[in-house]
Amino acid sequence: xxxxxxxxxxxxxxxxxxxxxxxxxxxxxxxxxxxxxxxxxxxxxxxxxxxxxxxxxxxxxxxxxxxxxxxxxxxxxxxxxxxxxxxxxxxxxxxxxxxxxxxxxxxxxxxxxxxxxxxxxxxxxxxxxxxxxxxxxxxxxxxxxxxxxxxxxxxxxxxxxxxxxxxxxxxxxxxxxxxxxxxxxxxxxxxxxxxxxxxxxxxxxxxxxxxxxxxxxxxxxxxxxxxxxxxxxxxxxxxxxxxxxxxxxxxxxxxxxxxxxxxxxxxxxxxxxxxxxxxxxxxxxxxxxxxxxxxxxxxxxxxxxxxxxxxxxxxxxxxxxxxxxxxxxxxxxxxxxxxxxxxxxxxxxxxxxxxxxxxxxxxxxxxxxxxxxxxxxxxxxxxxxxxxxxxxxxxxxxxxxxxxxxxxxxxxxxxxxxxxxxxxxxxxxxxxxxxxxxxxxxxxxxxxxxxxxxxxxxxxxxxxxxxxxxxxxxxxxxxxxxxxxxxxxxxxxxxxxxxxxxxxxxxxxxxxxxxxxxxxxxxxxxxxxxxxxxxxxxxxxxxxxxxxxxxxxxxxxxx
Numbered sequence: 097x098x099x100x101x102x103x104x105x106x107x108x109x110x111x112x113x114x115x116x117x118x119x120x121x122x123x124x125x126x127x128x129x130x131x132x133x134x135x136x137x138x139x140x141x142x143x144x145x146x147x148x149x150x151x152x153x154x155x156x157x158x159x160x161x162x163x164x165x166x167x168x169x170x171x172x173x174x175x176x177x178x179x180x181x182x183x184x185x186x187x188x189x190x191x192x193x194x195x196x197x198x199x200x201x202x203x204x205x206x207x208x209x210x211x212x213x214x215x216x217x218x219x220x221x222x223x224x225x226x227x228x229x230x231x232x233x234x235x236x237x238x239x240x241x242x243x244x245x246x247x248x249x250x251x252x253x254x255x256x257x258x259x260x261x262x263x264x265x266x267x268x269x270x271x272x273x274x275x276x277x278x279x280x281x282x283x284x285x286x287x288x289x290x291x292x293x294x295x296x297x298x299x300x301x302x303x304x305x306x307x308x309x310x311x312x313x314x315x316x317x318x319x320x321x322x323x324x325x326x327x328x329x330x331x332x333x334x335x336x337x338x339x340x341x342x343x344x345x346x347x348x349x350x351x352x353x354x355x356x357x358x359x360x361x362x363x364x365x366x367x368x369x370x371x372x373x374x375x376x377x378x379x380x381x382x383x384x385x386x387x388x389x390x391x392x393x394x395x396x397x398x399x400x401x402x403x404x405x406x407x408x409x410x411x412x413x414x415x416x417x418x419x420x421x422x423x424x425x426x427x428x429x430x431x432x433x434x435x436x437x438x439x440x441x442x443x444x445x446x447x448x449x450x451x452x453x454x455x456x457x458x459x460x461x462x463x464x465x466x467x468x469x470x471x472x473x474x475x476x477x478x479x480x481x482x483x484x485x486x487x488x489x490x491x492x493x494x495x496x497x498x499x500x501x502x503x504x505x506x507x508x509x510x511x512x513x514x515x516x517x518x519x520x521x522x523x524x525x526x527x528x529x530x531x532x533x534x535x536x537x538x539x540x541x542x543x544x545x546x547x548x549x550x551x552x553x554x555x556x557x558x559x560x561x562x563x564x565x566x567x568x569x570x571x572x573x574x575x576x577x578x579x580x581x582x583x584x585x586x587x588x589x590x591x592x593x594x595x596x597x598x599x600x601x602x603x604x605x606x607x608x609x610x611x612x613x614x615x616x617x618x619x620x621x622x623x624x625x626x627x628x629x630x631x632x633x634x635x636x637x638x639x640x641x642x643x644x645x646x647x648x649x650x651x652x653x654x655x
Contacts, residue, residue, distance in 0.1 A: 099167065104160045105149070107167040112142040113259045114290040116173060118196040119215055119491035120511070121499065122166050129153055140644065141198035143257055173292065178221030179513060184348035185223040188213065189336055189357035191329075192235075192317055193228050193296065195289070197642040199258060200234030201298070203317055203607070204572040205486070206391055208643070209455070210353055212489035218292030219491075219513060225345055226296035227336035227357075229314045229328070230260075230287045236316075238607050238640040240554040244623035248610045250316065260287040263297065263343070272305065273338040276412025277327050282310045284335040286343075297343070299335050318609065326401050326409045329441065333359025334413065337367075350386045352449070355399050355441030361386050361448040362427065366417040375419075379448065388445035388452040390481065393462045394576050400428075400438040430470050446470060446481070453482045490514070495651035497540065501533050534654070538566055541652020545603065545636060552639035554623060559633025564599035568653035570641055573608035573615040580621050590630040601634045603649060605641035 099107070108126065117123035127142035128135045130149040138144035153159055192207030193214065202208060210226070217224035236248035255262070263271045263286040274281045283305040289296040301313045313328050333352075337360045340347070352358050361382055368378035392398050401409075406428075407421045414424060426432035427447055428439035446452050446467060454460035460483025464476055471479050490510050494502075502508040506521040522530075539562045549556040560566075571577050582602070583589050593600050604622055608615030619637065626635040638645060 099171065102167075104154055104163040105146070107163050108142075108146055108149075111167060111170050112146055113261075114170070114174075114292065115195055115215075115259060116170055116218075116292045117142060118291075119489060120166070120169075121496045122162075123170070126159075126163060126166055129159065138257075139198040139200075139642070140196070141257065143259065144198075147257070176221070180220050180222060183220075183222045185225075185346070186217075186349050186351055187225050187227060187337075187340055187345065187347035188217075188351045188353065189227045189332065189360055190353040191229065191332060191356040192231075193226065194643055195291070195296075197644045199253070199289075200642070201228065201231050201317070202643075203235040203609075206354055208646070209391075209486055212487070212492060213353075214291050214294045214296060215489045215492060216487075218294040219489075221293055224294050225340065225347065226291075226294065227332070227340065228296060228298050229317075229332060230298035230300040230302075231314065231317050232302060233315045234317060235607070236610060239552075240623075240639065244554060244620040246608055246610075246616045246619055255287065260289055260298070262286075263288050270303075271339075271342055273335060273342050275331055275335040275338065276410075276416060277310065277330060278408055278411050280307075280310075281412065282306050282313075282331075284331060284339065286339050297336075297339060299331055299339060301331060322401055322405055323409075325399065326405060329356050329399065330359055330409060330413070333357045333361075334363040336360060337363040348385065352386065352388045352445050354389060354391050355445050358388070358441045358445040358448075361444060362413070362417070362424070365448070366413070369417060382448050383450045386449040388449035389455065389484075390442055390445070390452060390463050391455050391459070392442075393459060393466075395466060397574075397576075398440055398442045400440040402438055403435065406439040430467075442467070443470065451482065452480060453484045455484065455486045457483045457485065459483065493647060493650055495537055495540070495647065497536055498533065498651060505529070535562065537652045538562060538654065541566070541603075541648050544648045544652070545638065548638055548645070549636070554637055554639050556626065556636050556638075557633055558636045560601055560636070561599050564601045564634075565655070566653050567600070567602045567655045568605075568649040569602065570605040570638075570646060570649050573606045573618050574612070575614045575618060579604065579606070579618050580625070583622075583625055586625075593630055593634050601636075603636050603638060603653065605638040605645055605649065607641055 111117055111123055127145045130145040130153055134148045135145040190210035192202040192210065194202035194208035194211040214226050232253045233250035234253065236250055239247050241247060265271050270285045272283045272285045275284050282301055285300050285303060286297040287300060289298065299314060302311045302315055313331055350360060350364065352360060364382045365378050368381050373381065403425055406425060410424060414421060425439050428441065428444040429437045430443060431437055454463040460481055463481045464479040467481065468476050468479050494510050499510050502510060505525060508514065508518050542560045542562055545558055545560060549558060569579060573579055608619055623637055625631050626637060
């Protein structure tokens with residue numbers, strides 16, 4: 097349909113179906129205006145707002161003009177040429193994707209990095225295809241009992257109310273592939289998400305073709321024990337590659353973002369052996385086309401599976417690849433002939449990739465220390481794990497007041513890729529001008545906190561100062577992240593918070609894994625501290641951390 101024949105509703109529906117709106121504040125503003133109450137209650141979901149749009153808004157001529165302008169901007173974005181020539185076609189595998197708070201397919205930084213990578217690839221027009229899981233029940237929604245103990249609930253994501261579409265074959269039937277799990281085969285289908293120019297395919301086992309035992313595999317992120325985890329990772333890695341083949345997508349490079357998806361490399365190996373390569377040539381082919389990112393700085397955080405569990409879960413795949421259990425286990429072992437050693441997904445990723453990286457210079461150094469035994473003939477500095485510091489997708493994470501500030505003062509458009517020279521005019525701005533922006537963003541955050549605590553189950557009574565140094569700690573509550581560390585010397589901390597000449601306030605947010613009682617205890621400890629004299633009102637825990645809260649804290653905190 098030509099754009100001049102489309103109604104405002106048609107244009108809004110077109111925009112709502114592509115997650116371009118997640119990094120375009122003008123588009124989000126349109127959906128908020130349709131029905132502010134529903135938009136807010138649905139975690140800022142455009143399709144929910146559009147389904148309940150108020151006719152008075154849709155029929156308003158000035159609103160229609162705004163829709164026309166945003167739709168034209170969307171079409172211009174979708175029709176522009178790639179910004180990078182001759183880029184390799186990349187398939188990007190990750191267990192979680194942080195795209196937007198209304199689509200809870202993420203738990204933390206791994207997912208946010210994957211979402212930001214996918215969006216940045218769209219901005220550059222790269223040939224980039226994402227593979228993940230259709231996590232209907234996501235991570236979880238966080239609430240608390242009267243004692244400050246975390247509780248978890250799992251709202252179900254309804255595909256009809258979100259920008260996802262079931263991938264179908266030419267006859268309209270869902271496209272499915274089969275994946276061996278133990279001695280059984282299960283069916284896997286996919287839901288497509290459009291992120292600007294990028295396509296993301298989310299794998300799903302939760303449908304009638306599968307026995308009840310296997311349907312929940314893709315429902316929740318990081319749930320259940322090792323038995324469920326290895327089967328979920330078989331679906332992601334092996335099923336993900338088979339889905340790409342069914343879609344006729346033939347990448348030049350395969351990127352495994354963390355060990356969860358490294359089984360894709362064994363499936364690549366199986367393909368090459370089936371094509372007639374000998375084992376050495378097949379391994380070389382896989383390494384030449386695979387890259388691997390490791391994130392985890394503690395050994396316990398790397399997925400590793402008992403040899404018997406691995407043998408059971410991979411029985412069907414072993415029959416397809418025609419390698420022995422010992423040979424398969426060797427790809428995930430530092431010492432292949434140690435029959436007691438577990439199978440570690442990170443080791444698989446390192447052994448069958450041409451390049452590996454940590455996600456900061458320090459993380460790269462830690463990763464080299466973790467895995468130096470895998471390279472006994474090399475010094476620590478020669479362990480082949482590089483470092484690429486995580487970046488962010490600026491249009492997603494830049495607050496609207498800051499975006500407007502940069503446009504007005506130095507004529508930088510954050511919807512476009514930036515060169516370092518674009519920022520040189522910042523040096524000409526006065527300290528007062530920059531400080532005014534900092535203070536405005538801090539005050540915006542504190543207003544958000546005042547509203548947020550009214551909705552949460554964990555009682556908080558913030559007494560926040562718009563002039564005070566505002567520190568944010570928003571992370572997964574894994575114990576190694578040491579959230580309560582500042583309170584280790586309680587009286588020294590109390591003195592810091594009592595200093596009227598240098599006022600201080602601290603905002604916490606984050607979820608502990610539902611099975612991590614030690615992480616939950618950290619949250620409860622911080623809650624108890626927040627109620628103590630000297631900290632009350634100045635230490636605040638914000639419930640149900642999500643990407644919206646992350647954007648607010650990132651923009652508004654001083655540290």
